[in-house]
Amino acid sequence: MKKNYLEKNKPEHLIKDAKLLVVNYPKVPLTVDCVIFGFEENKLKVLVIKSDLEYYKEHYSLLGDIVKDNEELDEAAYRILKERTGMNDVFLDQVRAFSHPNRHPGGRVITVAYCSLLNINHHQLKIHDNDLNWHSLSDLAEMAFDHKEIVDQCYAWLQKRIQEHPLGFNLLPVKFSLRELQNLYEAILAVSLDRRNFRKKFASMDLLIDIDEMEQDVPHRPGKLYKFNFEKYEKSKRKWIGIDF
Template sequence: MKQEATAQSEFRLKNEGLINDAKKLVESYPRVPITVDCVIFGFDENELKVLLIRSDLEIFKDKWSLLGDFAADNELLDDAAYRVLKERTGMDDVYLAQVKTFSRPNRHPGGRVLTVAYCSLLNIEHHQLSKMDNELHWHAVKTIQEMDMAFDHKEIMNECYCWLQKRIQEHPLGFNLLPEKFSLRELQNLYEAILDIKMDRRNFRKKFFAMDFLIDTGEFEDDVPHRPGKLYQFDFQKYKHTKKKWSGIDFG
């Protein structure tokens, strides 16, 4: 019993030594400030939009900026991105995904800052912006190419937009941008806006009905100046239990 205790304490001592070695090693590494930047997409009036503010930095005072913040000590980057979303929009039930890390040494005028870009999607209708600080508001993605943006934020925006275009074809992300109940027209408008293409209405419906993830709510649109369409919900439960097939090799 006593021997055991001794062995244990020896082990602890040795382990502490090893951890100290590790700490020393880590202390020898250069350190870099890390930020997260959120590219927050929304969909409204048949347009894909992105949420921007005027840059906090005086040097970029006339330029638009993504919503970002530095990562706190020991904060998981995903958590930092959720925190930024929460602080800026009040939302926390939002789709969020890490897209890419940007490291160009001169990307920040104040010295090297590394940023991790996150893409998030939220339903504009379900969220009235609470703070409008720094002219926080939605911009049509189509108009952004002509805007001045701070840092490398235009590059980050574009990467996230490409990511979204690809991703939305393989995953049911789009429903995070729509009201919980939506018409097929709204769904198609969303895809057409994001992919910037026109699709055949009949084939679009066929495709979604064939995937069989839409629940017919029995309800209908309201306040439309024409025949109201049926409203559907996406069956996330069923989707989760369906494992995707390999889509097959194709570079073309």
């Protein structure tokens, strides 16, 4: 979906003037960093990789790369995700830019953070260079650059976002039990929820499809499996009004 903000038939000299202006703008190295969350063993995980900067040897960093000439930020983020995980049918949201002048030891580099959630089992990490791995969010201590701060802000973004949008289903198998769904919410929000009320809440939304299958290979009574009704959700997005602070 390309937009074109340039009006047609503007005289050449106006464009030339504009170009002359921009040529003198200071320029900054710009990167994109992706915070990719996954969920496994009832823990929220984040995809990290060993920094290839000697300066940050043995520190983990986010998946990031420079933004190419004439590349949109979104494009760059999708490219990075694709290159590293092979996935391309995944949503990716811009969270914010980070611009501290000392955030990179090599000089000023501004980065824009993107956030994505994906199902760990849907996809094997093909590249194992630099120890690419899913790391538990809870024991992610030091990271290269300001990446810990970026992760923290993306986590806060996620906590808020998942309460208002059905993001969580990207982290689960297509068919999931209510228990799995609740575990996910409990892990992300770091709270414990009442099971009956949780189920009632989702029942009242009427967005889960009972597919008449049962869990397999669980060491206890299996629960029913559901799918999320994305179609119905898309149709019924509502504007939320309610002052509350």
